[in-house]
Amino acid sequence: MEENKAEIRAFLSRYFRNHNWQDDEDIFASGFVNSLFAMQLVLFVESEFAIKVENEDLKLENFRTINALAHLIERKTASPTHA
Amino acid sequence: MKIELNAQQKKDQATFRVFVSEEIVPHAERYDQEEHIPSELIAKLAQRGYLGATLPEEYGGRGMDMITYGLLNEELGRGCSSVRSLVTVQNMVAQTILKWGSRHQKELWLDKIASGDVIAAFALTEPEVGSDAKNIETTATPAGDSYIINGHKKWITFGQIADLFLVFGQCDGKSCAFLIEKDAPGLSMEPIFGMLGVRASMLAELHLSDCQIPRENLVGGVGFGFVPVALFALDLGRYGIAWGCVGIAQACLEACIHYTSQRKQFGVYLKEHQLIQQMITDMIVNVKAARLLCYQAGYLQELGDPNSIMEIMIAKYFASTMAIQAANDAVQIHGAIGCSSAHAVQRCLRDAKVMEIIEGTTQIHQIKIAEFGYQAYANN
Numbered sequence A: 001m002e003e004n005k006a007e008i009r010a011f012l013s014r015y016f017r018n019h020n021w022q023d024d025e026d027i028f029a030s031g032f033v034n035s036l037f038a039m040q041l042v043l044f045v046e047s048e049f050a051i052k053v054e055n056e057d058l059k060l061e062n063f064r065t066i067n068a069l070a071h072l073i074e075r076k077t078a079s080p081t082h083a
Numbered sequence B: 001m002k003i004e005l006n007a008q009q010k011k012d013q014a015t016f017r018v019f020v021s022e023e024i025v026p027h028a029e030r031y032d033q034e035e036h037i038p039s040e041l042i043a044k045l046a047q048r049g050y051l052g053a054t055l056p057e058e059y060g061g062r063g064m065d066m067i068t069y070g071l072l073n074e075e076l077g078r079g080c081s082s083v084r085s086l087v088t089v090q091n092m093v094a095q096t097i098l099k100w101g102s103r104h105q106k107e108l109w110l111d112k113i114a115s116g117d118v119i120a121a122f123a124l125t126e127p128e129v130g131s132d133a134k135n136i137e138t139t140a141t142p143a144g145d146s147y148i149i150n151g152h153k154k155w156i157t158f159g160q161i162a163d164l165f166l167v168f169g170q171c172d173g174k175s176c177a178f179l180i181e182k183d184a185p186g187l188s189m190e191p192i193f194g195m196l197g198v199r200a201s202m203l204a205e206l207h208l209s210d211c212q213i214p215r216e217n218l219v220g221g222v223g224f225g226f227v228p229v230a231l232f233a234l235d236l237g238r239y240g241i242a243w244g245c246v247g248i249a250q251a252c253l254e255a256c257i258h259y260t261s262q263r264k265q266f267g268v269y270l271k272e273h274q275l276i277q278q279m280i281t282d283m284i285v286n287v288k289a290a291r292l293l294c295y296q297a298g299y300l301q302e303l304g305d306p307n308s309i310m311e312i313m314i315a316k317y318f319a320s321t322m323a324i325q326a327a328n329d330a331v332q333i334h335g336a337i338g339c340s341s342a343h344a345v346q347r348c349l350r351d352a353k354v355m356e357i358i359e360g361t362t363q364i365h366q367i368k369i370a371e372f373g374y375q376a377y378a379n380n
Helices: A002-015 A035-049 A066-078 B007-034 B039-047 B066-079 B081-100 B103-115 B225-262 B274-303 B308-334 B344-355 B362-376
Strands: B120-123 B139-143 B146-156 B164-171 B174-181 B187-191 B204-214
Touching (some): A035 A066, A035 B225, A035 B308, B007 B039, B007 B066, B039 B081, B066 B225, B081 B103, B081 B164, B081 B174, B081 B225, B081 B344, B120 B146, B146 B174, B164 B204, B225 B344, B274 B308
Parallel strands (some): B139 B164
Antiparallel strands (some): B139 B146, B146 B204, B164 B174, B187 B204
16 A cells, blocks of 8 residues: 555656645645646556556545545455456 | 567558558548548448447457557548548547446447447537637536436537437536437537538537436546546547548658659659659658657557657647648649649648647647646756
8 A cells, every 4th residue: 555655656746846745635636737637647547556447436536635546546456357 | 679560560551551542542532522421431441340440359349459540540541531530539439438438338339339330429519619628518407317418519520420429518517428319309410511621521510409318328427527538538539630640641742752753844753853852851751750659659558658648649739730731742742733622632731731620729739748848847
């Protein structure tokens, strides 16, 4: 879990330099996010953690914070049909 | 680093080229003039699996990788941008359902789209909303087990013959996407004729007047119609268009190589004139550059790399602006005959102009690419 969070944090820092992201910080409320980044975030989560984000995962709560993303990844990787 | 097609990709490329040269190129001027793609050609595209090119085999698709799909778009674009548009849009909608649709939607539609039994269209643009797509005015109102859709869609590619529309709207101010069948109550279609380019893409306006559809037709959930559903589709659309532009420019290049080798002025073939050579050189170099950008974008898209979105935008921007320059020079080289409806280069010029507008205008791309640059290259 912590390793995944570190990877997510590293991804965010590629796009938002000079910002120290907290695990519970609302990414979408930060004012940094545009639609392109939102798409890139989905692709990052899928390619980096070998999961498929599907329609039932489309809830803002799943993507809102580093913690939420880490939980989504953990839940999807635990599922036998994740890839 | 190795940039080379594998054996299967080369084989597929050769097959696409023969198909386009035999089945599309001889008829493309007629399609353009009649503003119509015959159903016989659509059946041939379906038979070869091009309408479900990117769908997995389990849904009757060809399961093409992104590079092979790009090669298909290039070859179709070389022959006729309207035909290329049909394949691009069909695959845009198919992939969107595959990615963001419910299990029921996938089972209901994907094999029909792959077989060509269903023609699918992408209905985002409205009379008052083009580039500012987040602010579409079509509304969806929940009503029991249904949504009531009201709105007006315009410039919908193959809307004249589509059986299924992926329609975007707002529900309580949140973006949403719906699958709407052509015979849904309250949906009416009006053909659009007389466009500048891509004239055989059978555009239509859609009027949605208290159009009632089941709730299960929602794709991806309320609030997710624009991001990720529409942007996912547009990303694939942009990729197909970028490759299609390479095809337009390749067609222009090949036409110019042929014509300048046949026609003499001032006692020598046109190809002996250095100012002609300059235009040919620019075409060769720019086509190659655009194709390499498309390869790069396709490679990253195949990997699911987050950078693929921007690389596709860069490829589309370069390829579409390159295509119009190549087509403009091709008409110039051909002179009067290049302005005649008998010759493909005039169609290429008109089609290339449209490529600068659809799936994000040149100016929207310039804004987005510059934003990316300031993010990527700052503090390096």
